[in-house]
Amino acid sequence: MTRTRTRARRPAAALPVRTALVLSTVVFLSACTSSAEIESEARTEAAAAEGTTTVLEVDTSPEQAGRVHTDEDPDAAALVPADIAEDGTLTIGVAGAGEPPLGFLADDNATVVGSEVDIASLVAEALGLELEVVNVAWEQWPLGVQSGDLEAVFSNVGVNTERLQLFDFATYREGVMAFSARPDSGLSIEEAADVAGLTIAVGSGTNQERILLDWNAQNEAAGLEPAQLEYFANSADTLLALQSGRIDTYIGPNPTAVYQQSVGDVEIVGTVNAGWPNTTYVAATTLKGNGLVDAVQAALQHVFEDGTYGETLDRWGLSDEAVDEPVVNPAVGS
Template sequence: MKPLRIAAALPVAAVLLLTACTSSADIEAEARADSTGSSETVLVVDTSPEQADRVRTDEDPDAAELVPADIAEDGVLRVGITGAGDPPLGFLADDNSTVVGSEVDIAQLVADGLGLELEVVNTTWEGWPLGVQSGDLEAVFSNVGVNADRLQLFDFATYRQGIMAFVAAPDTDLSIAGAEDISGLRIGVGSGTNQERILLDWNAQLESEGQEPAQLEYYVSAGDALLAIQSGRLDTYLGPNSNAVYQASVGDVEVVGTVNAGWPNTTYVAATTLKGNGLVTAIQASLQHAFDDGTYEQTLERWGLQDEAVDAPEINPTVAS
């Protein structure tokens, strides 16, 4: 078990190194020692391959009946998840082999509701589209955002909002909700990302109003950006909220603002299936079952991702062109 304290961050690489080199007993002892006399809530996340604390649900017969016969035949739902090291979404457990994380947990709820055994395939971001199209993967739960191009080839059932988060040094007075709050700041961002587009649009707005734009500094590695924050070379960094929540729980940054990745529109993260094969309808029904019985909410809370919750799962939501 690995202790995570909300509002704290080491770079992800350091977190994973700690996991690999420290025994569960040592970690739990450290958690108890660190939490003594502290008013902060300590969130203990299970990094074991067994995942005994994973939230589970029961079968929904109505949803199970919707599974296409060729997929239901072997009693298995084969799901692709990128497990190369992207906590809390998908990363390798203490055995350096088993993929665990919030995406696995959501996939497990869906498989449970459909009465199927979950088979997790550790895939790559580059490889999942071909995996779905070839039939090697029946679905993907891997932080896939719904966009117009993907809707041409795949069907989607939404289960999270695509949220980006600003992180900064602890106890900062920063609070970022819009363009007016970034004027004059030094902001780290990845080139060619949704978050860069948002910041460029906000800078254009500031300049049109005669205000000083933010200074954007480009980073390939989020870990490098976090080090720059800790050393005072950056005021803030804008990246995926899921990663920010995890990093804030284990080190020395805090989340100071969020924005939807599709700003000014809304972007969703969704279960991804082959276009037209019918599986998405069953997945949406199974997700609805988990929404209704509370296990969806419990699963997001397990990983600190409550802010990314959606009101209900939706098939192929309308997206801005």
């Protein structure tokens, strides 16, 4: 495991923003100096010429001057189990830090930053704790929580029946999947019939594969052509297949699609909840029965109410995934 300590405290002074991502929400960009910033500014000007009215600045420096901050909530802090509060640190795992915006390496190629780290930072601040971020492989986070090496995980973890047997959850986003296509595709995907006859890339053994298989069954029963599913080793191969026309669209986590759309690689042409036809949620994950989930839920409630939760989702273009309130161990549809 690679450990990155992040102080969950408001910095004394703002540092310069290094990179701007062009999304659908907007602020004017400051002067650019790097080639990446020049390209970003060009995309911003093009978006403005097309009638887009908002640009969201995103800081990729390890200092994260653009991070939203909150204050300590004494009532929430009082709920932290004594053995966890003892060292004054909340140790959280972020799995597979790679592609923005969920969790990725900052400009120093060592510090883990992203939307999941920002939510965890708010929770730590509300609990009066320092934040320690551990970059782990996806396969390692369950054992990390069970062994006590990780006190919580903030890593786009969806709540499901199997995980509820071992872990407690406090929700902070809906689990949303997005269909991405070439910007000129003309596709619009809202229901099963819209994928009939398309060639779609999808990850094997994922919720989104299960959705497409269910939709194919519906379409075949209705006399429609099923979608052809394709599987690629990584996102780079998938994007290349899309650009070359070998696939019509691919389905994956909405946050990643939001980022890819912001840099002009793709266009989001539809979304679906990961639990379709039910609603599933992304949640902070803690060891079952150790009591930490109640403190995390109270901290999330604090940042929901003071507006910093919404500001953080806006920062990363994820406001469409917002939930009304944090819930401990939500019901899972069959």
